[in-house]
Amino acid sequence: MKNILLGVTGSIAAYKACELVSIFRKKGMSVRCALSGDAEKFVTALTFETLTGKKAAKDLFALPDTRSPEHISLAEEADIVLIAPATADIIGKIASGICDDVLTCAVCASSSPVVIAPAMNDNMYRNPVLGDKIQYLRSKGYHFVDPVEGNLACGRKGIGHLAPLEEIVKKTEEVLAATCS
Numbered sequence: 001m002k003n004i005l006l007g008v009t010g011s012i013a014a015y016k017a018c019e020l021v022s023i024f025r026k027k028g029m030s031v032r033c034a035l036s037g038d039a040e041k042f043v044t045a046l047t048f049e050t051l052t053g054k055k056a057a058k059d060l061f062a063l064p065d066t067r068s069p070e071h072i073s074l075a076e077e078a079d080i081v082l083i084a085p086a087t088a089d090i091i092g093k094i095a096s097g098i099c100d101d102v103l104t105c106a107v108c109a110s111s112s113p114v115v116i117a118p119a120m121n122d123n124m125y126r127n128p129v130l131g132d133k134i135q136y137l138r139s140k141g142y143h144f145v146d147p148v149e150g151n152l153a154c155g156r157k158g159i160g161h162l163a164p165l166e167e168i169v170k171k172t173e174e175v176l177a178a179t180c181s
């Protein structure tokens with residue numbers, strides 16, 4: 001059984017991560033969730049724990065169940081890390097090597113492939129600083145599922161809407177198939 005570490009961040013699209021958990025579980029995959037610092041402002045850990053049947057990681061300094069710190073065991077268990085939705089903030093942090101919550105630490109500690117599905121306001125997505133970070137991460141082997149045009153939290157339509165879940169699932173399966181044989 002493949003283990004997915006699903007990173008959820010503080011985007012208005014965070015509720016869609018719940019559906020992603022269900023899709024992966026129906027496909028027979030094991031899913032654990034790690035929440036970024038602000039993810040719970042949108043969806044609670046309880047929801048992810050109920051959907052996955054596993055503890056959701058949200059506090060870097062919580063006492064771990066095992067000898068290993070939680071972000072290290074999460075990183076070691078995962079065959080793949082998927083961050084969906086991924087905020088501008090988390091993308092910038094990963095690209096800069098910042099490790100200030102359980103999710104960024106797990107990503108940094110993981111030697112498995114990482115798939116990132118950004119979701120944000122259109123101007124945030126077009127920001128050249130973020131563009132450079134995304135390009136940099138691509139050059140380091142991180143995989144992206146690009147956002148699409150759609151309704152944004154600000155009320156207008158534009159680029160930055162989370163990619164359709166089927167595309168995110170397809171990309172995750174492709175990357176898994178290419179890297180875990």
Ligand SMILES: Cc1cc2nc3c(=O)[nH]c(=O)nc-3n(C[C@H](O)[C@H](O)[C@H](O)COP(=O)(O)O)c2cc1C
Nearest residue numbers: 009010011012036037038039087088089090119120
């Ligand atoms: C209502 C609301 C919706 C937001 N949606 C997004 C979003 O879709 N994408 C994004 O990059 N930031 C969004 N933000 C800003 C992030 O929540 C903020 O940058 C946060 O610190 C991200 O933290 P995290 O990456 O640790 O989850 C939103 C903020 C608010 C108040």
